[in-house]
Amino acid sequence: MNGGSIMYKKTILSILIIILLIPNILFAQTTNDITLKPGFNFVSFTNLITLTPTELKALNASIEDVFLYSPSAGSFLSASEGTLSSLSAGKGYIIKSNASSDIKISITGNAITTINPLNLKTGFNLVGFSQAPASLTFVKLMTDNSILKCFYKWSPTAGTFIQVIRDESGFITKIDGVDPTIKAG
Incomplete structure (x- = not known):
């Protein structure tokens, strides 16, 4: 084998390794x-x-x-x-x-x-947060968005929903005395 052939094989091998690694680098x-x-x-x-x-x-x-x-x-x-x-x-x-x-x-x-962006329909919407917003609670989200009328968070331990609602006068009420923080997942 001559030096050129060995160099060619090393180059091809290097290219193949890079091609195999690119998807893992680009798509973590x-x-x-x-x-x-x-x-x-x-x-x-x-x-x-x-x-x-x-x-x-x-x-x-x-x-x-x-x-x-x-x-x-x-x-x-x-x-x-x-x-x-x-x-x-x-x-x-x-x-x-x-x-x-x-x-x-x-x-x-x-x-x-x-x-x-979330596209909310009139009525009930079941949405998920895939990335956590910076320290956002139900009350804060409702205060910043008057269109939002209520939030419910399921409590598996209690077997019921924690509720924060906006009444007919526009006041936000924590029905269960809790203002849940929105978390991812």
Whole structure:
């Protein structure tokens, strides 16, 4: 073998290694660890999820169903019923677990680089936060956006919703005496 041939092979090998590494450099993989409590869990994904609802259910046999509220339909779409066919960041989902104790699932995907604005419909909207806003509470969000009438946060421990509402006079009331902080996921 001559020196030119060896150099050619090293160059080709170097190019192949770079090509294999570029996707991992350009699209940083992140893991979204989610702890599911028995019953209903309100979640949002903090990475670009590539799983289908069926694949998400297959992560743990205790995942009974995955739901997404559709404001245009005025009802919930369900993975089990076949009406929910895709998952994405920036949306709120309900995952129902029939486990008797907490279970953990890990979802790997590319890091989120942009967040689309929320398009709220009149009435009920189930939204998810894929990136946490800087120290934002329900009261602060409602104070800054008079169009927002109420917020609910599910408390799996209590088995009920924590509520912050705007009454007919425009006053914001913490029904349960709590002003939850908005968090990602």
